Amino acid sequence: MFEFTKEQEMIRAMVREFADTELAPKALELDRKGEFPYELVKKIGALGIIGVASPREYGGSKAGHLPAVIAVEEIARVYPSLAFILEVTQAPLYMLENYGTPEQKQTWLPPIIRGEKIAAVAATEPTGGSDLATLNTTAVADGDGYVLNGRKVYITNGSVGDIVLVLAKTGERASILALEKGTPGFIVSRRQDLMGFKSGDVCELGFSNCRIPKKNVIGKEGGGQAVAMATFTVSRAAVGAVGLGIARGAFEIALKYAKERMLYGKPIAGLQAIQFMLVDMDTEIDAARWLIYHPAACLDRGMLPRDIGKLSARAKYIGGEVAASVTMKAMQVLGGYGVSPEYHLARLLADAVEIFPATGTPQIMKIIQALEIVK
Numbered sequence: 001m002f003e004f005t006k007e008q009e010m011i012r013a014m015v016r017e018f019a020d021t022e023l024a025p026k027a028l029e030l031d032r033k034g035e036f037p038y039e040l041v042k043k044i045g046a047l048g049i050i051g052v053a054s055p056r057e058y059g060g061s062k063a064g065h066l067p068a069v070i071a072v073e074e075i076a077r078v079y080p081s082l083a084f085i086l087e088v089t090q091a092p093l094y095m096l097e098n099y100g101t102p103e104q105k106q107t108w109l110p111p112i113i114r115g116e117k118i119a120a121v122a123a124t125e126p127t128g129g130s131d132l133a134t135l136n137t138t139a140v141a142d143g144d145g146y147v148l149n150g151r152k153v154y155i156t157n158g159s160v161g162d163i164v165l166v167l168a169k170t171g172e173r174a175s176i177l178a179l180e181k182g183t184p185g186f187i188v189s190r191r192q193d194l195m196g197f198k199s200g201d202v203c204e205l206g207f208s209n210c211r212i213p214k215k216n217v218i219g220k221e222g223g224g225q226a227v228a229m230a231t232f233t234v235s236r237a238a239v240g241a242v243g244l245g246i247a248r249g250a251f252e253i254a255l256k257y258a259k260e261r262m263l264y265g266k267p268i269a270g271l272q273a274i275q276f277m278l279v280d281m282d283t284e285i286d287a288a289r290w291l292i293y294h295p296a297a298c299l300d301r302g303m304l305p306r307d308i309g310k311l312s313a314r315a316k317y318i319g320g321e322v323a324a325s326v327t328m329k330a331m332q333v334l335g336g337y338g339v340s341p342e343y344h345l346a347r348l349l350a351d352a353v354e355i356f357p358a359t360g361t362p363q364i365m366k367i368i369q370a371l372e373i374v375k
C-alpha cells in the first residue's frame with residue numbers, strides 16, 4: 001500500500017477542487033465545440049500543475065513524478081482532453097530537463113511550465129509508430145544547422161505547439177531537434193478527426209526544407225532514439241493515469257445514478273446485478289491505481305528509466321484496459337441513458353479507447369514486459 005506525503009495529498013486535493021469547480025462545468029461544451037482549451041492550459045500552468053515534476057529554477061515545484069501522475073488522474077476524472085494535453089506536455093519537459101543545454105532549458109522550460117507556450121513530441125510516421133527504427137524524416141547537416149524533411153502523424157499539440165521536438169535521422173542514427181513555430185516549411189497538414197479527445201489537438205505535420213540551427217539539437221547528435229525511449233518510458237505512467245481518471249469519473253457517474261434511479265419502487269443500487277457491476281468497477285480501479293502509481297514512485301525514489309521499463313509498460317497497458325472496461329460497465333448501469341451525451345459516459349468511452357495506441361499499443365506494451373520477464 002502507498003503512503004502519500006502531506007504534499008502529495010495537498011496536490012491531489014488542490015487539483016481535484018480545481019477540476020470540480022473550473023473544469024467540470026466547461027469540459028462537455030469544449031469537447032463538443034472541439035476547441036483547444038488555451039485558457040485552461042494557462043490556468044493549470046499558473047497553478048503549478050504543469051511543472052509539478054520540474055526543477056524549481058525553471059518555475060516548477062519538483063514535487064515529483066507521482067504528484068504529476070496524480071494531477072493527470074484528477075483532471076482526467078472530469079476532462080480527459082485536458083489531462084491528455086497535460087500528460088503529453090510532460091514528455092517535452094522531461095526531454096528538455098534531462099537532455100537540454102542550459103540555454104535550451106532557460107529559453108523553453110519557464111514558458112511551457114507557465115502554460116504560456118505549448119510543446120509537442122513528434123516521433124510517429126505514417127509508416128508505423130511501433131517501428132521507430134525505420135524513420136523516413138531526415139535532418140541533413142548544412143552549414144550551422146540542419147535541413148529537415150519528412151512527415152509525422154498523430155502528433156498531439158501539433159498545430160497549437162510553439163515548439164515541436166522532432167525525431168529525425170541525422171545520418172545513420174536519429175536525433176531530437178527542436179522545431180519552432182513559424183519556421184518556413186513547417187506545415188500542419190491537417191488536424192486529425194479522432195473518436196475522442198475532441199478538444200485536444202492531434203495533427204499530421206509536414207516538414208519541407210525546414211532550417212533548424214545546430215543549437216536546437218536536444219542531447220547528443222545521434223542519441224535521439226535513446227532520449228525518445230527514456231522519455232516514453234517515463235511518460236507511460238501518466239498516460240495510464242488518464243485511463244485511471246476516466247475510469248474513476250465513469251464509476252462516480254454510475255454509482256450516483258444507481259442510488260437515484262428508482263425501479264420497482266426502490267433504487268437500482270439495491271439490485272445485486274447492479275452491485276456486482278459496481279464491485280467489479282471498484283476492484284478494477286483499485287488494482288489499476290497501484291500499478292499506475294508504482295513506476296512514478298520508483299522514479300521519485302531515484303530509479304532510472306531503464307529500471308522501470310516493465311512497470312511503466314504495465315501501467316500504460318492497464319490504464320487503457322481499466323478506462324474502457326469500467327466505462328462500458330458504467331454505461332450498462334445507466335441502461336439507455338448510458339449512451340446519452342448528457343451523462344458523459346459516451347464521451348468518456350471515446351476518450352478511453354484513444355489511450356490504447358498512445359505512446360505505444362497494448363501489444364507493444366506486452367512485448368516490453370515479456371522481454372523483461374523471459375530474459
Ligand SMILES: Cc1cc2nc3c(=O)[nH]c(=O)nc-3n(C[C@H](O)[C@H](O)[C@H](O)COP(=O)(O)OP(=O)(O)OC[C@H]3O[C@@H](n4cnc5c(N)ncnc54)[C@H](O)[C@@H]3O)c2cc1C
Binds near residue numbers: 355359
Ligand atoms: C490520441 C493519440 C495521440 C498520439 N500522440 C502522439 C504524439 O504526441 N507523438 C507521437 O509521436 N505519436 C503520437 N501518437 C501515435 C502513437 O504513438 C502510435 O499510434 C502508436 O505508436 C502506434 O503506431 P501506429 O498507429 O502506426 O500503429 P502500427 O505501428 O502500424 O501498429 C499496427 C498494429 O500492429 C501491431 N504491432 C506492431 N508491431 C508489432 C509487433 N512487433 N508485434 C506484434 N504486434 C505489433 C500494433 O500493436 C497494432 O495492433 C498518438 C496516437 C494517438 C491515438
